[in-house]
Amino acid sequence: MNLYSLVIEPLHYEFMIRALTTTVLAAIVCALLSCWLILVGWSLMGDAVSHAVLPGVVIAYIAGIPFAAGALVFGFIAVAAIGILRGTSRIKEDAAIGIVFTTLFALGLVLISTTPSHTDLNHIIFGNILGVSTSDLQQVALLAVIAFAVLIAKRRDLTLYAFDPTHAYAIGLSPRALGALLLALLALTTVVALQVVGVILVVAMLIIPGATAHLLTDRFNRMLLIAPIMSALSSVLGIYLSYWLDASSGGLVVLVQGVVFTVVYLFSPSHGLIAKTRQHRRTNDQWKQHSAEAQVP
Amino acid sequence: MTSAIRADGVTVQYGDVRALEDVSLGVEFGSVTGLIGMNGSGKSTLFKTIMGLTRPVQGTVSINGRTPTQARKEGLLGYVPQSEDVDWTFPVSVRDVVMMGRYAYQGFTRKPTSADRQVVEQALERVGLQTFGSRQIGQLSGGQKKRTFVARGLAQGANVLLLDEPFAGVDKSSESTIVQLLRELADEGHCVLISTHDLHALPQLADEAILLLQSILFQGPVADALRPENLSLAFGLDIRRAEESE
Ligand SMILES: Nc1ncnc2c1ncn2[C@@H]1O[C@H](COP(=O)(O)OP(=O)(O)OP(=O)(O)O)[C@@H](O)[C@H]1O
Ligand SMILES: [Mg+2]
Numbered sequence: 001m002n003l004y005s006l007v008i009e010p011l012h013y014e015f016m017i018r019a020l021t022t023t024v025l026a027a028i029v030c031a032l033l034s035c036w037l038i039l040v041g042w043s044l045m046g047d048a049v050s051h052a053v054l055p056g057v058v059i060a061y062i063a064g065i066p067f068a069a070g071a072l073v074f075g076f077i078a079v080a081a082i083g084i085l086r087g088t089s090r091i092k093e094d095a096a097i098g099i100v101f102t103t104l105f106a107l108g109l110v111l112i113s114t115t116p117s118h119t120d121l122n123h124i125i126f127g128n129i130l131g132v133s134t135s136d137l138q139q140v141a142l143l144a145v146i147a148f149a150v151l152i153a154k155r156r157d158l159t160l161y162a163f164d165p166t167h168a169y170a171i172g173l174s175p176r177a178l179g180a181l182l183l184a185l186l187a188l189t190t191v192v193a194l195q196v197v198g199v200i201l202v203v204a205m206l207i208i209p210g211a212t213a214h215l216l217t218d219r220f221n222r223m224l225l226i227a228p229i230m231s232a233l234s235s236v237l238g239i240y241l242s243y244w245l246d247a248s249s250g251g252l253v254v255l256v257q258g259v260v261f262t263v264v265y266l267f268s269p270s271h272g273l274i275a276k277t278r279q280h281r282r283t284n285d286q287w288k289q290h291s292a293e294a295q296v297p
Numbered sequence: 298m299t300s301a302i303r304a305d306g307v308t309v310q311y312g313d314v315r316a317l318e319d320v321s322l323g324v325e326f327g328s329v330t331g332l333i334g335m336n337g338s339g340k341s342t343l344f345k346t347i348m349g350l351t352r353p354v355q356g357t358v359s360i361n362g363r364t365p366t367q368a369r370k371e372g373l374l375g376y377v378p379q380s381e382d383v384d385w386t387f388p389v390s391v392r393d394v395v396m397m398g399r400y401a402y403q404g405f406t407r408k409p410t411s412a413d414r415q416v417v418e419q420a421l422e423r424v425g426l427q428t429f430g431s432r433q434i435g436q437l438s439g440g441q442k443k444r445t446f447v448a449r450g451l452a453q454g455a456n457v458l459l460l461d462e463p464f465a466g467v468d469k470s471s472e473s474t475i476v477q478l479l480r481e482l483a484d485e486g487h488c489v490l491i492s493t494h495d496l497h498a499l500p501q502l503a504d505e506a507i508l509l510l511q512s513i514l515f516q517g518p519v520a521d522a523l524r525p526e527n528l529s530l531a532f533g534l535d536i537r538r539a540e541e542s543e
């Protein structure tokens with residue numbers, strides 16, 4: 001086996017080209033969005049929304065309308081239901097999220113099982129990247145471009161929303177509108193990533209890249225570069241691995257991202273575990289030295 | 298002259314909890330006012346009501362004669378959050394934060410102009426942080442953190458500054474830097490309203506004090522506010538007892 005047969009040969013297959021293109025598009029948009037999600041503290045919400053869109057996607061499939069429309073509607077239904085449950089009962093937020101998203105996800109499963117020819121729909125749950133059709137790719141590309149453009153154009157507002165919504169309010173902006181925008185982008189992006197890893201693993205692509213980048217830099221603009229690049233590279237590697245090993249593509253895409261995160265978590269020069277331990281030890285030593293000197297009469 | 302902040306008969310309710318009861322007060326431009334009260338007395342609630350984040354069930358608030366909504370649109374209100382409300386690991390620099398004061402003046406994507414950058418640099422200089430612009434906000438001392446948010450208010454052009462507990466976790470020397478800065482801003486015509494537990498700094502800091510415990514117990518000169526009979530009203534009887542036993 002040589003490099004050619006490993007890397008170039010798979011590209012002779014059109015399905016691999018489509019798979020890689022779709023993956024890179026999805027990885028980039030998910031990674032961008034993840035930078036805000038982890039800073040707003042919406043990881044759990046991302047998990048919830050990405051599961052809760054399932055019935056929306058199934059209904060859209062049955063009705064023959066774009067998946068994104070169904071996903072958006074159910075994304076908002078989920079968030080509204082969580083908010084209402086938390087605001088009008090003694091149920092805490094994490095429980096409210098757990099109840100709402102599992103119920104909606106279950107509704108999606110039931111709908112799938114009662115829909116004739118539901119093999120396509122099973123792909124929504126586990127992803128089917130190696131079976132992406134040209135029209136799937138077109139839909140993903142369109143959504144990805146929209147989400148990308150909005151995220152970049154509104155990046156400063158979204159960062160303000162994540163950092164200090166009260167200040168946004170104080171200067172006459174609407175944190176509520178910005179929150180809704182972020183939510184809509186979350187639902188859109190979920191649809192983009194569904195194709196690659198499926199509903200169950202989407203949340204990984206929506207959290208891991210941002211978290212990884214956050215461990216590498218103190219500059220938000222740099223996070224917006226690091227996250228998509230790392231995510232795209234790891235996802236491409238995941239797809240190749242799945243081709244070589246003939247194993248779950250969605251699983252490998254996420255697994256590679258998780259491994260990259262672990263490496264960064266351990267070895268990041270600024271915020272990694274090892275660097276931090278070393279720093280800590282250094283300050284401790286200095287501290288001991290200081291107190292030793294101070295004790296000299 | 299129009300008061301900077303005016304509240305008339307403001308009552309605020311959170312479900313069954315009455316946080317503010319019939320609060321009326323006036324705070325003027327060109328002054329520093331200390332808002333004193335124990336935990337849960339309603340200080341943060343009063344700030345939220347002034348900003349329009351919380352709607353009173355009764356009464357009205359006006360800022361420079363305007364409704365809170367209008368005042369927000371005009372960028373009159375600068376807000377320095379309580380430390381616990383800020384994510385200090387957030388990947389923004391001091392300069393980024395101060396630039397957020399300019400957003401209301403900027404276009405759809407909030408792309409800063411060179412005029413914006415100049416205003417930001419001036420604000421940084423004003424609070425003495427000109428050499429700290431590119432620091433991540435978590436890498437500042439407690440006092441520098443507060444000054445960053447004051448600079449944001451200045452870049453915003455706010456002339457009413459609300460500071461919630463700015464001295465919590467700030468050492469004495471940074472505290473006096475902040476006190477001096479706020480005094481200067483008041484002398485230039487800003488209205489500064491500060492909630493604080495720190496009674497010792499009050500005489501140097503504030504022209505007036507407001508004692509709050511659900512409703513206004515006292516508003517007037519600091520020296521009078523600090524009289525034991527007034528403080529014992531605001532904090533319960535513990536202070537008087539503590540002082541007598543000393
Ligand atoms: N969101 C809320 N829901 C219900 N009750 C609230 C809420 N926020 C505040 N309260 C209650 O309103 C009262 C006033 O609270 P507030 O936060 O204004 O006090 P504070 O003076 O700022 O206290 P601290 O010094 O601890 O910051 C308290 O009894 C508090 O428990
Ligand atoms: Mg408070």
